[in-house]
Amino acid sequence: MRIGVISDVHIDKNNVKNERTIQEALGRIVQETGTDLLIIAGDVSNNYATTLSFLEEIESRSGVDCLFVPGNHDLWNIDYPEKDAWSLYRHLQKFKGNITAAPYHINEEWVVIGDVGWYDFSFGSDKFAEVHFQEMKYNGRIWKDKIYADWGLSAAEVHQFFYQKLRNQIEQHKDKKIILVTHVVPHENFIVPTPHQVWDYFNAFLGSRHYSDLIAEFPHTIKYAICGHVHYRKQFRLGETSLICNCLGDKEEWLHSKEAYEEISHTYLTIEI
Numbered sequence: 001m002r003i004g005v006i007s008d009v010h011i012d013k014n015n016v017k018n019e020r021t022i023q024e025a026l027g028r029i030v031q032e033t034g035t036d037l038l039i040i041a042g043d044v045s046n047n048y049a050t051t052l053s054f055l056e057e058i059e060s061r062s063g064v065d066c067l068f069v070p071g072n073h074d075l076w077n078i079d080y081p082e083k084d085a086w087s088l089y090r091h092l093q094k095f096k097g098n099i100t101a102a103p104y105h106i107n108e109e110w111v112v113i114g115d116v117g118w119y120d121f122s123f124g125s126d127k128f129a130e131v132h133f134q135e136m137k138y139n140g141r142i143w144k145d146k147i148y149a150d151w152g153l154s155a156a157e158v159h160q161f162f163y164q165k166l167r168n169q170i171e172q173h174k175d176k177k178i179i180l181v182t183h184v185v186p187h188e189n190f191i192v193p194t195p196h197q198v199w200d201y202f203n204a205f206l207g208s209r210h211y212s213d214l215i216a217e218f219p220h221t222i223k224y225a226i227c228g229h230v231h232y233r234k235q236f237r238l239g240e241t242s243l244i245c246n247c248l249g250d251k252e253e254w255l256h257s258k259e260a261y262e263e264i265s266h267t268y269l270t271i272e273i
């Protein structure tokens, strides 16, 4: 079976105005590569309704099932200031491939477990104090989850909730082969290299070391750990686990072309199980 992996397609920024550029390109590429199942690791758009309709459209264009975990952007309430992140999180579960509702069993052997994950500042440089990370503001820039991702909890508490949920599901399925999907990054190899003028600080909001510890605890079980968020395209192996971060990212960051089909062709990755 061939599984396609991509994240951070940010269609509200990347689609040519009034067109469905990303949907058309990705739908075609999923078909052309003979993909059987697609995994999208979050950040489709800044509006949950846009994200939901994208996911439905990708399934119908490509003809394959799509699995999804929300990213922080999908949970932003810019367009719905009255809604908190929990309510948007539940709305996104209307999509049947949203694996935050339940793990997805590919077959007897393989299961896909995933969730947003969150950050606990453990990837930030220790030259900053915890209270400074809580402000989510540095050098004139604000990390926008502070404004738009309204969980009503501290970042560390949100992280703890998702970490515990994932941990329980992994324990329940430890006799299977697991594909673990988070939006946030699970390992420090994915953070922005330091020292860096601003990322020494902003790396704090990329993920948590607890996820790599969790992967290390189940070295024969978690075969893949897939993430997005940092807008990198990078893979490495840790024992039996392949870690994959495969973001399309914003058009300004595209590496090969400003044309969606070409850039997604370079980005899109498939794994064989």
Ligand SMILES: [Fe+2]
Pocket (backbone or CB within 6 Å): 008, 010, 043, 071, 073, 229, 230, 231
């Ligand atoms: Fe993103």
